[in-house]
Amino acid sequence: MYIDGLECSNYDRVVLLELRAGGLSCITPTLAFWENATETMDALGRWLDLERENPDLIRIARTAADIEVAHRDGVTAVLLGTQNSSPLEDRIRFVELFHAMGLRVMQLTYNNQNAIGGSCYDPSDSGLTRFGREVVQEMNRVGMVIDLSHVGERTGLDAIDASDRPVAVTHANARSLQDHPRNKGDELLKALAGNGGVIGLATYRNISGEWAESRERWCDMVRATVDLVGLDHVGIGTDLSRRSGEADLEWMRKGRWTRTVQYGAASPKRPGKAAPVTWMNSTADFPALADCLRTHAGFDEHETAQLMGGNWLRFYHQVLSHA
Amino acid sequence: MYIDGLECSNYDRVVLLELRAGGLSCITPTLAFWENATETMDALGRWLDLERENPDLIRIARTAADIEVAHRDGVTAVLLGTQNSSPLEDRIRFVELFHAMGLRVMQLTYNNQNAIGGSCYDPSDSGLTRFGREVVQEMNRVGMVIDLSHVGERTGLDAIDASDRPVAVTHANARSLQDHPRNKGDELLKALAGNGGVIGLATYRNISGEWAESRERWCDMVRATVDLVGLDHVGIGTDLSRRSGEADLEWMRKGRWTRTVQYGAASPKRPGKAAPVTWMNSTADFPALADCLRTHAGFDEHETAQLMGGNWLRFYHQVLSHA
Numbered sequence: 301m302y303i304d305g306l307e308c309s310n311y312d313r314v315v316l317l318e319l320r321a322g323g324l325s326c327i328t329p330t331l332a333f334w335e336n337a338t339e340t341m342d343a344l345g346r347w348l349d350l351e352r353e354n355p356d357l358i359r360i361a362r363t364a365a366d367i368e369v370a371h372r373d374g375v376t377a378v379l380l381g382t383q384n385s386s387p388l389e390d391r392i393r394f395v396e397l398f399h400a401m402g403l404r405v406m407q408l409t410y411n412n413q414n415a416i417g418g419s420c421y422d423p424s425d426s427g428l429t430r431f432g433r434e435v436v437q438e439m440n441r442v443g444m445v446i447d448l449s450h451v452g453e454r455t456g457l458d459a460i461d462a463s464d465r466p467v468a469v470t471h472a473n474a475r476s477l478q479d480h481p482r483n484k485g486d487e488l489l490k491a492l493a494g495n496g497g498v499i500g501l502a503t504y505r506n507i508s509g510e511w512a513e514s515r516e517r518w519c520d521m522v523r524a525t526v527d528l529v530g531l532d533h534v535g536i537g538t539d540l541s542r543r544s545g546e547a548d549l550e551w552m553r554k555g556r557w558t559r560t561v562q563y564g565a566a567s568p569k570r571p572g573k574a575a576p577v578t579w580m581n582s583t584a585d586f587p588a589l590a591d592c593l594r595t596h597a598g599f600d601e602h603e604t605a606q607l608m609g610g611n612w613l614r615f616y617h618q619v620l621s622h623a
Numbered sequence: 624m625y626i627d628g629l630e631c632s633n634y635d636r637v638v639l640l641e642l643r644a645g646g647l648s649c650i651t652p653t654l655a656f657w658e659n660a661t662e663t664m665d666a667l668g669r670w671l672d673l674e675r676e677n678p679d680l681i682r683i684a685r686t687a688a689d690i691e692v693a694h695r696d697g698v699t700a701v702l703l704g705t706q707n708s709s710p711l712e713d714r715i716r717f718v719e720l721f722h723a724m725g726l727r728v729m730q731l732t733y734n735n736q737n738a739i740g741g742s743c744y745d746p747s748d749s750g751l752t753r754f755g756r757e758v759v760q761e762m763n764r765v766g767m768v769i770d771l772s773h774v775g776e777r778t779g780l781d782a783i784d785a786s787d788r789p790v791a792v793t794h795a796n797a798r799s800l801q802d803h804p805r806n807k808g809d810e811l812l813k814a815l816a817g818n819g820g821v822i823g824l825a826t827y828r829n830i831s832g833e834w835a836e837s838r839e840r841w842c843d844m845v846r847a848t849v850d851l852v853g854l855d856h857v858g859i860g861t862d863l864s865r866r867s868g869e870a871d872l873e874w875m876r877k878g879r880w881t882r883t884v885q886y887g888a889a890s891p892k893r894p895g896k897a898a899p900v901t902w903m904n905s906t907a908d909f910p911a912l913a914d915c916l917r918t919h920a921g922f923d924e925h926e927t928a929q930l931m932g933g934n935w936l937r938f939y940h941q942v943l944s945h946a
Binding site: 336337338341342344345346348349389391393394396397400401402 | 659660661664665667668669671672712714716717719720723724725
């Protein structure tokens with residue numbers, strides 16, 4: 301079973317067909333970067349339409365069991381997620397309301413500090429706030445994945461500590477293997493693994509660096525990450541952005557919070573949209589990645605299955621049930 | 624089984640205890656008059672809290688069967704509703720999202736024309752718009768009560784015509800018995816009955832006129848309405864506003880749409896909040912109303928049961944299931 305822990309594509313039937321071409325059993329798309337409650341509901345509504353229009357390809361998942369059923373039926377489960385808590389508009393009560401509408405993954409912060417905590421890009425990280433602690437507990441209660449990918453290191457550590465359930469880094473890499481503010485330090489990764497969490501390793505060029513140069517090198521990074529945090533705690537979170545253009549990139553980086561140039565995970569030297577890596581151009585490349593984990597990186601069948609989706613599935617079983 | 628089709632109280636434990644004192648098996652409160660999507664979600668969240676805080680008194684109902692179970696368990700089912708389609712913010716997709724969050728009753732317009740159609744107070748009624756027709760069909764599909772109480776007469780007739788399921792006037796009276804723009808003409812009431820709908824008769828003084836002077840007179844109005852539309856199509860919709868004060872009245876009448884004085888269903892001669900009728904001061908007075916329907920208005924046990932809640936329950940069974 302192949303699972304992609306995080307994507308930010310613009311989905312249409314072409315991209316959904318790529319999910320099937322890759323044999324994906326579950327993906328998490330991004331319904332919000334900076335969007336407020338109403339705008340996120342627009343995205344939720346579009347996904348409900350997309351599901352109705354493509355019943356042969358996808359099915360929105362509300363439980364881990366839904367993912368297993370979709371897998372059996374040969375369609376891709378979609379576990380709806382946002383990369384920011386902006387849809388909450390700082391309301392504790394909105395956690396269960398968005399859960400009722402189908403949302404199952406929420407990143408505590410995107411690139412900017414908010415009422416919950418600090419981001420990976422701001423100069424100082426407050427740690428988890430009082431409101432943040434309540435949100436973590438409420439996400440635990442209703443059964444929603446707490447995503448720390450873009451969250452600041454200290455806030456992330458606090459969230460792991462505050463959470464009664466495993467938490468996720470859906471799309472990032474180990475900072476000790478690739479130094480980048482978006483990647484995660486060893487202390488955090490060990491704490492994550494310690495509470496049963498999973499990190500989805502990203503094929504995104506800007507945070508994979510030279511590991512992205514070939515499928516083999518990237519599989520070496522998977523091996524190195526497994527050595528660091530343990531086989532049970534590593535999955536895939538490509539951060540793929542199919543059908544996404546300059547306007548999308550501009551929105552991701554600048555939202556409505558600035559008039560100045562922003563680079564996100566890129567840099568002044570290479571400011572544009574990073575070209576997708578050739579060997580993970582779309583989810584259709586998942587089977588080749590699995591092959592490479594076996595043949596090049598030396599993982600056996602069972603280990604490869606865990607890395608390609610089994611760990612995410614176990615994690616979703618632990619996290620998505622109602623407390 | 625007693626059911627109140629529409630109330631606009633400010634609910635706290637005191638008011639919830641009145642529901643139990645009256646033996647109410649179901650009520651519909653008002654979660655929005657002019658509120659947008661986010662503000663209505665605030666109200667939804669507060670109701671979920673209220674349910675958690677008062678499990679011995681209330682339970683939010685999502686189906687007609689939920690009402691029957693609540694009745695059996697001796698708690699009051701709450702069928703969540705709004706008196707405006709303002710929560711939709713003109714988005715067809717929000718119908719199913721608010722349904723997912725628990726909303727089961729929505730009035731197409733409150734006192735003002737909107738993108739769906741005309742109101743009972745505006746000088747001219749457009750009838751149901753193209754968007755309005757889509758909303759009616761979508762409410763049919765997901766299983767949500769279409770409420771026409773404050774809707775303009777022509778728009779109301781159009782909505783009955785466009786709806787594949789019975790529709791409701793949750794709180795109004797027959798205009799031929801009490802002439803008021805908020806009350807409904809015979810043509811509409813006959814069309815409503817013709818498609819299986821129910822009108823909840825209001826004890827609200829401003830639209831009951833002299834019928835409100837005593838419980839007996841009001842029961843005479845029930846009898847006259849039954850003669851007009853048939854026993855199967857009449858229920859109760861008190862429009863009670865417990866714990867509601869001048870600020871609430873101001874919001875109901877003026878929302879954010881005007882700076883001028885507005886009277887709602889009142890008049891320049893009697894502009895203030897109408898005193899509740901003495902014999903229906905709260906839902907605790909429901910049993911006495913049932914007695915009066917029997918002893919004064921001559922309805923038998925079965926007929927009284929239909930009027931006091933049975934008709935609403937049948938209607939909810941027909942309307943709330945998913946298409």
